[in-house]
Amino acid sequence: MNASHISEKELVAIILYISLFFIIVAVALIIFFYFSRKKIIQKELEKIDLILRYQKEQLHAIIVTQEEERKRIAQDLHDDISSKLNIVSLNSHLLTAPNLTEAETAEITENIIALTTKALDNSRKIAHNLLPPVFEKFGLSAGIEELCGEFESSKSVKTHYENKIDFDEKEIDRHLHVFRILQELMNNSIRHGKASEIWISFANIDGINTCDYKDNGVGFDSSNDENQKGLGMKNIDSRISFLQGTIEISSEINNGIVVNFTF
Missing domain, CATH: 3.30.565.10 (Histidine kinase-like ATPase, C-terminal domain)
Incomplete structure (x- = not known):
C-alpha cells in the first residue's frame, strides 16, 4: 500500500512538473511573440516613416520646381512681352503727336508692327514651353x-x-x-x-x-x-x-x- 501511495505522489509530482514546464514554455512563447510582434510593428512604423519622409521630400522638390518654373515664366513675360508692349504703347502715343511727317508716321507704324510681331512670337514660345x-x-x-x-x-x-x-x-x-x-x-x-x-x-x-x-x-x-x-x-x-x-x-x-x- 505504502509503495502504491508513494507512486501516486510521484505521478502527481510528475504531472505538476510537466504542467509547470508547459506553463513556462507557454509564457516564454507569449513573451517571444509579443516582442517579435513589437519589433515587426516598429520596423513597419520605421518603413512608413521613411516612405512619408521620402514623399515629403518629393513634394518639397515639386513645389520648389513649380516656383522656379513660375519665376522663369514671369521673367520671360516681363522681358519678352511686357517690355515690348511698353515700347508699342509709347510708339502709339507718338502717333497722336501733331505735325508728324509722313516718313515719321511710317517709321513709328513699322516699329509698332515689328514689336507686336516679336511679342506674339515670344508669347507662342512661352505657351509652347508650357x-x-x-x-x-x-x-x-x-x-x-x-x-x-x-x-x-x-x-x-x-x-x-x-x-x-x-x-x-x-x-x-x-x-x-x-x-x-x-x-x-x-x-x-x-x-x-x-x-x-x-x-x-x-x-x-x-x-x-x-x-x-x-x-x-x-x-x-x-x-x-x-x-x-x-x-x-x-x-x-x-x-x-x-x-x-x-x-x-x-x-x-x-x-x-x-x-x-x-x-
Whole structure:
C-alpha cells in the first residue's frame, strides 16, 4: 500500500512538473511573440516613416520646381512681352503727336508692327514651353521628335531618336512626365554637359516601357552622390516616382552620361 501511495505522489509530482514546464514554455512563447510582434510593428512604423519622409521630400522638390518654373515664366513675360508692349504703347502715343511727317508716321507704324510681331512670337514660345501643341495633339513620340528638332535648330546639337513603342494616347498625363524628364536631361546635356550629340530610344522590354538616353558631353563623377542632388535631378526623381518607374544614371568625367529609366 505504502509503495502504491508513494507512486501516486510521484505521478502527481510528475504531472505538476510537466504542467509547470508547459506553463513556462507557454509564457516564454507569449513573451517571444509579443516582442517579435513589437519589433515587426516598429520596423513597419520605421518603413512608413521613411516612405512619408521620402514623399515629403518629393513634394518639397515639386513645389520648389513649380516656383522656379513660375519665376522663369514671369521673367520671360516681363522681358519678352511686357517690355515690348511698353515700347508699342509709347510708339502709339507718338502717333497722336501733331505735325508728324509722313516718313515719321511710317517709321513709328513699322516699329509698332515689328514689336507686336516679336511679342506674339515670344508669347507662342512661352505657351509652347508650357505644353507643346504637337505633344497635346499627336502624343509623346511626336512631341519628342519636335523637341529634338528644336534642340538641333537652336542649340547646335545632333540628336538621334528611335521609338519602338506604340504609346497609348489615353495616358497623355503620364507621358507628359516622360516628356519633361527628357526635356530636363537634354537641357542638362547642353547647359552643363556641353554635348554635341544626344541619343534617345524607347523600347518595351519584358512588358516594361524603357527609355535609354545618352550624350557625348563632359560627364561627371556619378559615384559622388552630391553630383546628382541638383534641383533638376530632384524634379526627375519626383516624376519617376509618379510614373512608378526606376532610373539608373551612370557617367564618367569626359565620357558623357548614360540614363536608363522605366515608366
